[in-house]
Structures are given as structure tokens and as C-alpha cells.
Amino acid sequence: MRSLGMEADTFTTGQAFIELIEAKPSMQVDCVVLDVHMPGVNGLQVQERLAKGGHRFPTIFITAHDEAVVREQALAAGALGFLRKPFNDELLIKMLSTALKGTDGREQKE
Secondary structure (H helix, E strand, O other), X not given: OXXXXXXXXXXXXXXXXXXXXXXXXXXXOOOEEEEOOXXXXXXXXXXXXXXXXXXOOOEEEEEOOOOHHHHHHHHHOOOOEEEEOOOOHHHHHHHHHHHHHOOOHHHOOO
């Protein structure tokens, strides 16, 4: 992401990200990229806790285990995309660009 000129922060856990957002509610977040399986709080739980806190950021999920139920749950909760590892870098870039433009890529047709 940084090689494309995008600013990016990384967190060791989903809980660390949640704590930062709760401590700095005015923090500008353009997009969140979550792995489904993370230590402690998983990606779906991060998405749910952010939404409950009123934080609805464009979210892209990545996972090594593409389970239909998990994918459907993430997308139903508003995720912009769901990518299985290894994923196509250009598809991730397209999703990030969509998020930064503030459009809903789920409605786009190719």
C-alpha cells in the first residue's frame, strides 16, 4: 500500500486497533483491511465491535480459509470485499481505490 503512495498503519491485534479508535474517535480512517483469523479478537469481531461503536469504515477482509458462511457474514455486515489468500494484488488495489473514493464496490459490475 505504501509503495502506491497510500498511508498505512499496521496493528499486531484487532484489539489494539479497536483501542486506538476508541481512544481517538476523531481519527481519520479511510479503509480497514482485516484478516479473518487474528490473535485474540478475530476480523469479524473487530468489524462487529467497530459497528457497535458507530464506526463504519470501508472494510476489506483477507483470509487463507474461504468459508462461505464467514464470507457471507462479513459481506452482510457491510464489508466491501473478501479476498482469499493468495489474492490478486490488482484486485486489492482496486478495492482500496474504491474505498478511498467512497463508493460501494459491491455494486460495481465488471
